[in-house]
Amino acid sequence: MKQNFTVRQGALDGVEVFLSVAQHRSFRKAAAELGVTPSAISQTVRVLEARLGAVLFIRTTRSVGLTEAGERFLARAKPAFEELVAASEIARGLGQRPSGLLRLSVPRAVIPILLEPLIVSFCRAYPEVEVELAASKEVIDLAAEGFDAAVRLGHLVAPDMVAVPLTPPFRLIVVGSPAYFAEHGRPEHTDDLRTHACLRWRRSNGALALWSFDDNGQAVEIAVSGPLIANDFSTMLGAATEGLGLAQLPEPLAIAGLKAGKLIHVLEAYAPVRPGVFLCYPGRRQIMPKLRAFIDHVKSRTSGDRKVQAPAEAKRAASRKKARGSA
Structure with a gap:
């Protein structure tokens, strides 16, 4: 049997137009506000009324009023639409600037010696981001558990994860x-x-x-x-x-x-x-600004540390080689 792939018309189609006409009590003023023609406004309202099965406006040559159905629809649709607009603004804000809740799964042992200085400086640099540290020894599924990133030892980083070094080996x-x-x-x-x-x-x-x-x-x-x-x-x-x-x-x-x-x-x-300790995150999805800001902060704070510690590590390796040779 052939499936129907037609997308159903959304319940919100025409609601913004209805609210504008109801606010101004005018098709022409609603058209000016929304940047379309009055005929487009009329057509959209007719389609909405047909879909709802009720007349929403009383139209005369000099005025536009609401029917009882229109009044009841307005009472429920207006606050719901305003909530939807507010939700859209919040989502847009999270997608455009570092803000919101950044959830990190971390081993308990690394918090005091590694993460505390990073987190303190990051929170001061990005006051609109809240950081939640969930200390756990388990290697969890970040997406399933709602985490943005994890701190893991190198051998525990999955192949499909992007890894940013926090420490040298x-x-x-x-x-x-x-x-x-x-x-x-x-x-x-x-x-x-x-x-x-x-x-x-x-x-x-x-x-x-x-x-x-x-x-x-x-x-x-x-x-x-x-x-x-x-x-x-x-x-x-x-x-x-x-x-x-x-x-x-x-x-x-x-x-x-x-x-x-x-x-x-x-x-x-x-x-x-x-191998060291890494900040890792899924590489197949878009990085939100809050995580991108944290990644950049980590890179800026740890790059200097790696330059300082690398010679020391090389010196230790040389001493180990020498000790083995004399054994």
Whole structure:
């Protein structure tokens, strides 16, 4: 059976013309307001009346009045049409300037060290944008959950997403407190971890994460054991700082503790490098001004950081290569 692909006439067709005639009580003044001919106004009203099955206006040679049906239609149509116009203006505004609600899905651990300074400066630069941060360890469907973008580790960015780097590549490092090492000694090789208390991370899929290492270019994964299992890096960082055991963490999370002397880095020659942290968003749809503004803000704020940190990363890589060569 052949389908009918004819688009049905909309219920709003002719309503704006009706409202203009009703306001001015004149077809000619309505025509002037809308920039069309009086005959076009008359034809549109006739089509509307035919579709509704009721006469809306009483017409004489000197005046135009509303019938009872016209009065009732006006009472309901006018506020509804005004709401529609207001909604259109709001949508147009969101499409033309950075404003509205920007929803970001982010890992909890990156908020204090990475996002807080970015968000503060962005909110000050764009006061018409409200930012909502939803901290979650889950890799969610952005479109289905109503998010504009997400912050994710490089290996979790889907191929169909556009990714903007927030950090340079970083190392996964093993750290512990001075008190822990004073009591248990330091591991010199990855095999030594089997006799140490290691804090473990449970992934969102329920599996316990293995500890990953780079042994002369060879990727190595080790199953460790210890007194604590957590599902976020912040908890592991706090437990390691308190001396409960060793933790393998993204280096940016441990920087403050290392600088303060609360943590010590071990097995440095075996630290693997990860791609970094990225702001990612679907690439198949038009970018709203609020997200475009945030992307540009991120690029402007992080480009300088990458230039400063890149030489340091190169220096660390060189030292690791040298350490392996002398081993």
